[in-house]
Amino acid sequence: MADAAIYQQAERLFLGKRIMAFGLPLLVLAYLGYIFFAFDLPGLAQRARWDHAQTLLSDTYSYKTHVTRDNRTGEVAAAIEGERKGQYPGNTVPGWVTREGDETRVDLGRGNVVEFLPGNGLRYDVPGFGPIEARVEGREIVTNLGADVPDWISVSGTRLAITTEAGRVSLTRSRTEVFRYFLGWELFFFTLDSPYHGHSLPEILFGAQIDPARSNLAGAWHDFWKNDMWHHADVAWALFETVLMAFLGTFGAAIVALPVAFLAARNFTPLGPLRFAMRRMFDFLRGVDGLIWTIVLSRAFGPGPLTGSLAILLTDTGSFGKMFSEALENVDRKQIEGVSSTGANAAQRYRFGVIPQIMPVLLSQVLYFLESNTRSATIIGAITGGGIGLLLTQAMITQKDWEEVTYYIILVVLMVMVMDSVSGWLRRRLIQGDA
Amino acid sequence: MALSPSPTSDPHGHYLALVQRKRLYGGLTLAIFVLMMVSGFMLADSRNAGGFWSGLPQIFDFPADVLADTATKLHLLPEHLVRYFPALLETINIAAASTLIGAALALILSLLATRGLALWPRAIPVFRRIMDIMRAVPEIVIALVLIFVLGGGPVPAMIAIAFHTTGALGKLFSEVNENADLKPVEGLTSVGASWLQRMWLGVVPQVSPNYFSYALLRFEINIRASAILGFVGAGGIGYELKNAMSWGKGRFDEAAAIFILLFLTIVVFDQLSSHVRGRLIHKGGH
Numbered sequence: 001m002a003d004a005a006i007y008q009q010a011e012r013l014f015l016g017k018r019i020m021a022f023g024l025p026l027l028v029l030a031y032l033g034y035i036f037f038a039f040d041l042p043g044l045a046q047r048a049r050w051d052h053a054q055t056l057l058s059d060t061y062s063y064k065t066h067v068t069r070d071n072r073t074g075e076v077a078a079a080i081e082g083e084r085k086g087q088y089p090g091n092t093v094p095g096w097v098t099r100e101g102d103e104t105r106v107d108l109g110r111g112n113v114v115e116f117l118p119g120n121g122l123r124y125d126v127p128g129f130g131p132i133e134a135r136v137e138g139r140e141i142v143t144n145l146g147a148d149v150p151d152w153i154s155v156s157g158t159r160l161a162i163t164t165e166a167g168r169v170s171l172t173r174s175r176t177e178v179f180r181y182f183l184g185w186e187l188f189f190f191t192l193d194s195p196y197h198g199h200s201l202p203e204i205l206f207g208a209q210i211d212p213a214r215s216n217l218a219g220a221w222h223d224f225w226k227n228d229m230w231h232h233a234d235v236a237w238a239l240f241e242t243v244l245m246a247f248l249g250t251f252g253a254a255i256v257a258l259p260v261a262f263l264a265a266r267n268f269t270p271l272g273p274l275r276f277a278m279r280r281m282f283d284f285l286r287g288v289d290g291l292i293w294t295i296v297l298s299r300a301f302g303p304g305p306l307t308g309s310l311a312i313l314l315t316d317t318g319s320f321g322k323m324f325s326e327a328l329e330n331v332d333r334k335q336i337e338g339v340s341s342t343g344a345n346a347a348q349r350y351r352f353g354v355i356p357q358i359m360p361v362l363l364s365q366v367l368y369f370l371e372s373n374t375r376s377a378t379i380i381g382a383i384t385g386g387g388i389g390l391l392l393t394q395a396m397i398t399q400k401d402w403e404e405v406t407y408y409i410i411l412v413v414l415m416v417m418v419m420d421s422v423s424g425w426l427r428r429r430l431i432q433g434d435a
Numbered sequence: 436m437a438l439s440p441s442p443t444s445d446p447h448g449h450y451l452a453l454v455q456r457k458r459l460y461g462g463l464t465l466a467i468f469v470l471m472m473v474s475g476f477m478l479a480d481s482r483n484a485g486g487f488w489s490g491l492p493q494i495f496d497f498p499a500d501v502l503a504d505t506a507t508k509l510h511l512l513p514e515h516l517v518r519y520f521p522a523l524l525e526t527i528n529i530a531a532a533s534t535l536i537g538a539a540l541a542l543i544l545s546l547l548a549t550r551g552l553a554l555w556p557r558a559i560p561v562f563r564r565i566m567d568i569m570r571a572v573p574e575i576v577i578a579l580v581l582i583f584v585l586g587g588g589p590v591p592a593m594i595a596i597a598f599h600t601t602g603a604l605g606k607l608f609s610e611v612n613e614n615a616d617l618k619p620v621e622g623l624t625s626v627g628a629s630w631l632q633r634m635w636l637g638v639v640p641q642v643s644p645n646y647f648s649y650a651l652l653r654f655e656i657n658i659r660a661s662a663i664l665g666f667v668g669a670g671g672i673g674y675e676l677k678n679a680m681s682w683g684k685g686r687f688d689e690a691a692a693i694f695i696l697l698f699l700t701i702v703v704f705d706q707l708s709s710h711v712r713g714r715l716i717h718k719g720g721h
Contacts, residue, residue: 287705
């Protein structure tokens with residue numbers, strides 16, 4: 001019976017679909033379960049450093065100013081992020097620190113006041129808890145705290161540390177230190193030694209001349225661009241270098257790959273062995289991959305943007321060669337015949353018969369790669385030492401300038417998005433604009 | 436007037452003027468492009484630690500060292516290959532897991548960002564923006580931050596690659612979704628199917644061959660990415676390569692083994708994925 005056979009076939013088809021519908025997700029789940037244990041995800045929770053995550057997060061949107069007293073000399077200094085570049089010049093201190101004789105009063109805001117008392121003493125009036133007093137006596141730290149302290153205070157014979165919402169206070173034999181936290185990125189525009197620090201934009205643009213030696217605009221731009229803490233000029237240059245690597249690598253690869261692709265296309269190179277050799281060369285260039293090319297090239301050329309450019313160039317020559325030769329195999333013969341029927345020579349046949357056909361495909365591929373290579377150039381820069389990738393890894397290694405890391409990350413993402421828009425715009429202009 | 440005669444009085448002259456102008460623009464664009472390439476290379480050369488022309492003769496020094504070290508210790512090579520195989524497996528696992536996770540998230544995001552299919556049509560631009568941002572974040576950025584928090588190992592790399600994959604595949608998937616036939620969805624709506632049922636039974640079966648083809652291509656890209664992330668501290672074969680490189684001259688035989696493993700893996704998956712994708716396209720009758 002033909003009907004029975006059809007029913008049977010349908011049954012089998014349904015069964016197959018059902019097995020696929022349940023089996024495939026099950027297989028994926030099983031694999032992810034294997035990954036869960038192979039990557040030791042249960043152990044990860046213990047290894048993870050949540051305190052790192054916390055400093056990282058708080059650093060991205062806030063900064064701290066250190067007020068430090070050297071307990072041996074009695075000198076008090078204030079510095080942003082505790083860095084020399086952020087030190088308040090001379091003996092000056094920020095407005096929320098007042099000094100009278102040997103006493104220093106640090107106002108942490110919200111009723112929190114810390115006082116450095118003479119004789120290496122410290123008094124911190126914590127709202128809702130009461131005053132904490134501590135003092136260095138001989139080699140020991142003596143406090144008015146009992147044996148039972150809350151967990152935001154840690155006290156031992158050599159060190160007292162208090163962490164509250166308003167800030168952090170620590171006392172050791174050698175120094176008394178207070179951190180006050182502020183929102184934002186410190187000294188992003190001007191460092192403390194610049195005369196423009198603390199002035200608003202309208203003041204600089206329209207106000208009275210601040211620095212007698214320079215006009216406001218030129219001086220402000222110079223101090224901003226050469227900012228010692230953020231190095232805006234260097235960062236801009238690094239971004240440019242990254243884009244340069246992507247640009248040179250991508251277009252260089254396209255220029256190299258185009259003529260070679262003709263040798264790998266069946267309809268342009270009848271010679272089998274040559275075609276085979278070319279295709280294997282493309283496979284080899286792609287298979288070695290950017291990572292290995294970067295390592296090999298940086299041994300010869302040293303670190304820098306040229307090494308990154310050449311690594312991208314070599315890898316992408318393989319990719320482009322393959323794509324271009326496939327595009328060439330799909331060209332329409334008729335157009336070439338038409339051109340040759342007018343008596344065109346070989347060069348003219350290629351120029352007017354072949355190139356116009358493959359140009360849109362070719363350009364759109366190249367422009368797609370330009371955007372993705374901007375991302376690759378960031379990674380390659382981190383390995384070979386060039387561009388924004390290098391700055392990013394350097395800032396990460398110090399493990400304290402997380403606001404700079406955030407700044408770089410935002411810039412990298414913006415850079416990639418801009419390159420994406422530019423390549424999309426060019427694609428539309430060059431491909432549809434021609435038609 | 437001489438450059439552009441009126442089209443009605445002198446069509447031939449007008450045509451020639453147009454051609455001339457087009458050639459001028461084309462020539463100018465080409466000249467600017469060549470200038471940018473040449474000056475770019477010169478700039479990159481001047482900023483590089485070693486120059487291009489002084490480095491060119493040395494380009495084969497390192498491969499020659501690697502080959503020489505390997506040749507003298509050829510008997511150790513199989514042992515090295517076996518020793519680094521687990522690391523290679525980890526790299527492939529990172530790529531596979533991140534492709535799976537990324538593809539699953541991309542599936543959801545892309546359905547939410549496609550006109551006609553979205554659960555909340557007003558939120559389409561939001562989901563599109565999310566995908567754009569996810570796509571723009573280079574893997575290394577997330578990997579480095581996560582290595583700082585979670586410590587070295589495969590997980591930071593997996594999350595970083597999955598994040599980027601979600602954005603990249605999401606965009607491609609939503610392009611596929613736009614071409615999906617809405618009739619099955621309408622049919623399912625008429626029988627009272629929920630959004631999830633409409634998507635899973637009405638859309639996914641239509642688009643899954645295309646999804647699969649894109650995901651396969653991504654998998655191949657992700658293998659390269661996970662190898663390269665290993666080099667900056669996330670586990671796998673890249674990490675082993677970094678260590679093997681630091682042994683220095685005379686002990687590059689281990690690096691050679693890793694090069695071989697990495698090269699073969701990339702070539703195998705490259706060929707495999709292009710073969711499977713080729714079959715899929717021919718079966719689909721496109």
